[in-house]
Amino acid sequence: MIVETDISRPASSLPSGLFSLLLFILLLAPRSGGGVQGVELFLGKLSGAGWKAEDVVLRIDWAGDARAVYSLAASRVEHSLLSGPLLSPRIDCSEGRLTGGELSCSKGEMTVGKGILDKEKFPVAFLWDPGKALMRFDFDQVAIGNGRLALDFQIKGDLWSAAIRGKGVDLRQLQDTLVVMGVSLPDFTLEGRVNLTLNIAGRQRLPTRGDWELRFDRVLFSDSSGELLGEELQGRWQGAFDRSREEAYSGNMSLELDAGAILTPYAFLAPDGEKIAVSTDFGLTAQLDQLRFSRLHYRHGEVLEFTSRGELVLGASPGITGLAVSIQHAGLSDLVENYLKPVFSSPMIEQMRVSGNLSGELLLAPEPQVALNLKDVGVEQSDSDGSGRKVFGFEGLDGVLHWRENGPAAASLISWQSGHLFEGIEIGPSALSLQASGQGMTLSGPTGIPVLDGSLQAERFELEQLDSGLRLAFQGYLTPISMNLVSRALGWPELSGVLSGMVPRVSYEDGALQFDGTMLIRVFDGRILIKALRLEDLLGALPVLQAEIELRELDLETLTKTFSFGKITGRLEGRVGDLRLENWRPVSFDARFNTPGEDRSRHRISQRAVDNISDLGGSGISGAISRSFLKMFKEFGYSRLGISCTLKQGVCEMGGVEPAKQGYYLVKGGGIPRIDIVGFNRRTDWGVLVDKLVDISEGATPVVQ
Amino acid sequence: MKLIRATGLFAGLMLLAACVTINIYFPAAQAEEAAEQIVDDILGKQSPAKDKGAATGVIRTHGLAARIVDFLIPAAHAAQPDFNVNTPEIRKLQARMKQRHQSLRAFYESGAIGFGGDAQVKMRDASAVPLRDKNKVKGLVRDENADRNALYKAIAGANGHPEWEPEVRSTFSRVWVERAGRGWWYQDTSGSWKQR
Structure with a gap:
């Protein structure tokens, strides 16, 4: 039928x-x-x-x-x-x-x-x-x-409920299935297997309560831009929600990550033996336009632990209306190495080592405000050229940093036990009191920072980030530092004397620090004045130093002794104009050194010094006969000596005290026995000249026939 | 009338003369040599020392003969090179690239990145980069290419011919590949990847 x-x-x-x-x-x-x-x-x-x-x-x-x-x-x-x-x-x-x-x-x-x-x-x-x-x-x-x-x-x-239990479900295929079923999913690539439990109940089309648990193993995900990536993820995600109150959903969830790694544009998250656990409560308004959480807790072993609360506006114009983070502890070494370094591509950050602990409060919205405590923090910056040379470092940094975007913040206080600039310029313990708010920072009062056996006295220091760039104001002076310490720190031959300076103003423009005022080095019984000092890209790939240097009344005897140049007595003055060092090596300058016009001191020059000067000028004294004859004398008299070099493109244009036939006088004789040294080469390769000077100062024995 | 005609002729000649274009050709050989020096420096290779080497070699030995020869300090040769790559901007870019190469080298070696045909660095095999280095490599490649572009432009500019930039680029493109380490990857003219 x-x-x-x-x-x-x-x-x-x-x-x-x-x-x-x-x-x-x-x-x-x-x-x-x-x-x-x-x-x-x-x-x-x-x-x-x-x-x-x-x-x-x-x-x-x-x-x-x-x-x-x-x-x-x-x-x-x-x-x-x-x-x-x-x-x-x-x-x-x-x-x-x-x-x-x-x-x-x-x-x-x-x-x-x-x-x-x-x-x-x-x-x-x-x-x-x-x-x-x-x-x-x-x-x-x-x-x-x-x-x-x-x-x-x-x-x-009109009531419904569903219970789903899945085992070994392949995420990619599940995703394909859901897409076929017409479920719109974010553009994510997903791979791996999950076990899942989902209980959900609702009335008409609205879910009213539910809970879920998702265990995942070797899961991989990536968003379409490749900015958010996960690999080999293993862990558990569970949570529950309720619509018991008619106006809102509320619930809680927790995520535990046991293995794998997640890369975000801001941080790299990898449990690396210590599980990462995040749990939070949440509440969503009935209109689904506002999300809040009050007890978010993040913990990753000893690396990082923080709690957070916040409020987000969803919908057409999403935004964060409130966000506060309270850092219980942050181990800076792991945090910088594992969380932050993978997201930066700066070679400098790559060579930075940080240690110590950080804790504190960050209020990001509505009004940004920061209060951070540093505990035994160390920072060590090495040269990023792979040489491992130290650039600067601080040890035993302690203190509290306060900052507010609007209005005055409490004073920040930072102290340190020790520090250094480059390999050997030691910085002693000190403390700074600062006022930080908005885009600026101001030193609260005069502060002394010990540098070797002297100190840098900062009278005023202000830093401000303007739309046009960084603005810096500094006023201070350098109390005398022993040159023997400075020279030892920089790997120079040991110098006696002191370095001091007045810095009435420092400005910052186009990435360069411009120092007004004069640095004074009292050395070799005379003075060296450094003016118009300009430092560019100080910690970058190619630090540039520009300056004007004046030498006044230097005692040649002390100077030549220091550099094992032989012995010359008398005074020397000079000037190095337009000095430009790149990576601390001279690339250009206009220099001349000579006997001062009014010098009345005794003018003698030793045989060895004669030889060395001849070497530099690319010339000899007048031939082998003179030399064999002159060999009888240990020293000679001179009336004036001098040398000039204009360095440009690796070539030194040389000159002396006055022109000579075919060349220039490096030493103009006077007294008995008298000697003239004439230089012939007007153009000398700077590299060769430097090699010679190094050889001389290292004490290579000259041979005079 | 004759005068007018002569003047006209003269003016015509003037015009003709003014129209003569003086072609300055790209100094390919010098550029190549300069590029080799820059690339060797960036890649941390020893460039075969030129004239200077002999002289310094002598100075380093201390002895009678040496000291005598030493008296003859070599006068600087060819002070103004035909092809200028010695400006503060070029030196700065070169120093930055040399520094960055310390970080890039491992990724050339793993085959993750290689030398592209346009004298740039290109991602070749993103899967060869561990997750923790992915952002870093992306940033390094972006910064390196920005500096490379700036370098080619600066070199053309330093020689007073900004329009030489494409020639400078193609010179470098060749030199990068020539100087690449063993096992590194590069793109040939057809754009396919090859290994040194």
């Missing part, structure tokens, strides 16, 4: 209508054997609250009593809880019941169209009791994403 029907009555009344029909068929059926064995009903289009099925066909084979073997198929089923239609679903029930009140199946098999699930067929149990408006599906062993999923789904009236 075939009953064909087209039910097109109002949706809500359908189930009861269908059941009347079924009842009628059941009445027709004989109690035992013979008569009608099966019925095929073409039910056509069926629909109810929130669902719709097309071309529904029910085929029933009686097994006796209310037990039945039947199949139910449709060409298309849509449900408001599904994002897309199910195509050609079909249920074959081998152990079912058809009674006046319910349609159920304890052992059935569901078939769906290809494309959504791995297998087209999977076991199902269900119950449909239209009288109680109850519908329940138990899907067991749904193969999805190469894993297995068990799904219990129940609808009663």
Whole structure:
């Protein structure tokens, strides 16, 4: 017997209508054997609250009593809880019941169209009791994403609930499945397997409560821009939410990361043996336009622990309306090495070592405000050229940093135990009191910073970041520092004397520090004045120093002794104009050194010094005969000596005290025995000249025939 | 009338003369030599020392003969090179690239990055970069290419011919590949990757 029907009555009344029909068929059926064995009903289009099925066909084979073997198929089923239609679903029930009140199946098999699930067929149990408006599906062993999923789904009236348990579900395939089902997902690449449990209940289309747990292993993810990446992730994510109060969702969740790594534009997160745990509560307004959390807790072993609370506005113009972070502790060494270095590409930061601990409060919104405590912090900056040379460092930094964006902040106080600039310029213990707010920083009062055996006295120091660049104001002076310490620190031959200086003003422009005022070096019984000092890119790849240097009344005897140049007595003055050092090596200058015009001191020059000067000028004294004759004298008299060199493009344009035939006088004789030294080479390779000077100062023995 | 015609002719000649273009050709050989020196310096290779070497060699030995020869300080040769790569800007870029090379070298060696055909550094195999270095490499490559572009431009500018930039670039493109270490990758003219 075939009953064909087209039910097109109002949706809500359908189930009861269908059941009347079924009842009628059941009445027709004989109690035992013979008569009608099966019925095929073409039910056509069926629909109810929130669902719709097309071309529904029910085929029933009686097994006796209310037990039945039947199949139910449709060409298309849509449900408001599904994002897309199910195509050609079909249920074959081998152990079912058809009674006046319910349609159920304890052992059935569901078939769906290809494309959504791995297998087209999977076991199902269900119950449909239209009288109680109850519908329940138990899907067991749904193969999805190469894993297995068990799904219990129940609808009663406008209430529904679902429980999903999945094991070994492949995320990529699950993602594909969800996309096929029409779920819109962020553009993320996902790989790996998860075990998941999800319980969710709701009313109509709104979920009202739920909880979930996701265990993942070897999961990889990346966003489309490649800015957010995760690799080999292993851990657990769980949480719960509730809509108990009508106006909002609230709940909590926690994430534990046991292994793997996540790269964000701001930090690199890798448990590296110590798990990273984040937990938080959350609350979402009913309009879904505001999210808040009050107890976010982040902990990564001894590396970093902080709590946070915040408020975010979602929707069309998202923003952070409140965010506060309270750092319980931050181990700076690990934090810099593991969290921060991977996101910076600066070779300088690469060569920076930081140690110690940090704690404090950061208020980022509404009004940015910072209070950080430093505890035994050390900073060591090495040269980024791979040489490992030290650039600067501080040890035992302690103190508190206060900063506010608007209005005055409390005073910041930083102290340190020791420090150094470059390899050997030692900086002694000191403390700075600073006022920091907005874009600026000001030294609260005069401060002395010990440098070697002297000190840098800072009278005034202000730093401000303006739109036009950094503005710096400094006023201070350098109390005398022993030159023997300075020279030792810089690896020079040991000098006696002192260095001091007045710095009335320092300005900063185009990346360069410009020092007004004069640095004074009292050395060799005279004075060296350094003016117009300008430092550029001081800690960068190519530090540049520019200066004007004046030498006044230097005692040549002390000077030549210091540099093992032989012995010269008398005074020397000079000037190095337009000096430019790059990476601390001269690239250009205009220099001249000579006997001062009014010098009345004794002018003698030793044989060895004669030899060395001859060497530098590229000339000899007048030939081998003179030399063998002159060898009898240990020293000679002179009236004036001098040398000039204009360095440009690696070439030194040389000159002396006055022009000579074919050259220039380096030493103009006077007294007895008298000697003239004439230089011939006007242009000398600077590199060669420096090698010679180094050789001389290192005491290479000259040979005079 | 004759005068006018003569004047016209003269003016025409003047015009003609004014139209004569003086072509200054790109000094390829000198540029190549300069590029080799810069690239060797950046890659930390020893450039074969020129004239200076002999002289310093002598000075380093202390002895009678040496000292006598020493008297003859070599006068500087060819002080003004035909092709100028010696300006503060070029030196600064070169120093920065040399410094950065310390960080880049490992990634040349792993094959993650290589020399592109346009005298730039290119990402060749992003999967060869460990996750923790991914951002760093991206930043290094970005900064390196910015400096390389600035370098080619600065060199052309230093020689008074900004329009030489493409020639400078193609010279460098060749030299980078020539000077690349063994096993490093580069792009050939067709754009496919090859290994040294």
